[in-house]
Amino acid sequence: MMKPKKRTTLDIPACHEVQIHYRRPIYDPQKQISSSEKTVKVLRSFVDEDRIDHKEFFWVMLLTNANQIVGISEVAVGTTNGVAVNIKEICQLAILTNASGMIVSHNHPSGKLKPSESDKNITIKLKKVLDLIDVHLLDHIILTSEGYTSFADNHLM
Secondary structure: OOOOOOOOHHHOOOOOOOOOOOOOOOOOOOOEOOOHHHHHHHHHHHOOOOOOOOOOEEEEEEEOOOOEEEEEEEEEEOOOOOOOOOHHHHHHHHHHHOOOEEEEEEEOOOOOOOOOHHHHHHHHHHHHHHHHOOOEEEEEEEEOOOOEEEOOOOOOO
16 A cells, blocks of 8 residues: 655745735825816826827826825827727726726827727726726726817716
8 A cells, every 4th residue: 555645845836925015105195186177187297298199098097085196007008090908907006006996098199089989898898897896987088189088077987
């Protein structure tokens, strides 16, 4: 009769430690979002206006429960015709920063402010996924050099 082999640490596959870190600035006043106009003002201070007419970009604004801005991230760079959005990366940012709310935005180099079917579909999909982790998608804003359109203002959310 064969004895069972004794397990050693060499038999166990290596595991990697995962950590999530975020520390809210204590004395740094956070800007508060109260409207699409205020959102656009903050976005325009973050966005490189020299690139807005050349290709599409996708940005995420992460918010506290009181709609204070935790951070803004450029999560995707596309072409003149579109931008591919990684929903998993957006969720990671929300979890990493402990965000309660989010506003997403992208630009249309064409200058047209009308949301495409693709814009509407990604908004619906992103809203469903964020709802699962209790993060509220408050708006999706399309920027151009000349103006903007807000999904929330136009009842598209």
